[in-house]
Amino acid sequence: MTTYGRAHARIARPSRDLRIAERFWADGLGLVVLYRHDWDGTPEEHSLLMVGWPDADWHLELVHAADAPVHPTPTPEDLLVLYLDDQVPEDLVARLERHGGQRVRAHNPYWDRWGITIQDPDGYRLVLSTRGWSNSP
Structure with a gap:
C-alpha cells in the first residue's frame, strides 16, 4: 500500500453560524479564508467556509445547511x-x-x-x- 505522508487533510465539521465562526478562526486565530460558498437555496446545498494557512497541509471546513442544519455536538475531547x-x-x-x-x-x-x-x-x-x-x- 502506498502511503501519503504529505496528503492534504481537511477537517470538516458543522457550525451554527459561519459569520461567527469566521470571526473566531480568521480574525481571532489568523487563518485565511481559502474558500467560501453561500447557500443559494438550491436543494441539498449548504454554505461552507474553508479556513487555513496557505502553506499548511490541512484546512478546516465549517459547514451549515440552512434548510437542514446539523447542530454541533462536540465533546471535551474533540x-x-x-x-x-x-x-x-x-x-x-x-x-x-x-x-x-x-x-x-x-x-x-x-x-x-x-x-x-x-x-x-x-x-x-x-x-x-x-x-x-x-x-x-
Whole structure:
C-alpha cells in the first residue's frame, strides 16, 4: 500500500453560524479564508467556509445547511491541537476571546500543563500547545 505522508487533510465539521465562526478562526486565530460558498437555496446545498494557512497541509471546513442544519455536538475531547513549539502569546489568547472564544480548562490535564485550551463559538476546542511535534522518528 502506498502511503501519503504529505496528503492534504481537511477537517470538516458543522457550525451554527459561519459569520461567527469566521470571526473566531480568521480574525481571532489568523487563518485565511481559502474558500467560501453561500447557500443559494438550491436543494441539498449548504454554505461552507474553508479556513487555513496557505502553506499548511490541512484546512478546516465549517459547514451549515440552512434548510437542514446539523447542530454541533462536540465533546471535551474533540480537539484541534496546534503545536506552537513556543509560549502561547497572551495577545493571541485575548484576541481569540474578543472574537468569540472562551478559555476553558482541558478535560485532560495534560493540555493544561502543555498549553491553553480555547472553546470556539460552536463548542469545539482549540489547544494551543507550547510543545513541538513531528511524526518523524
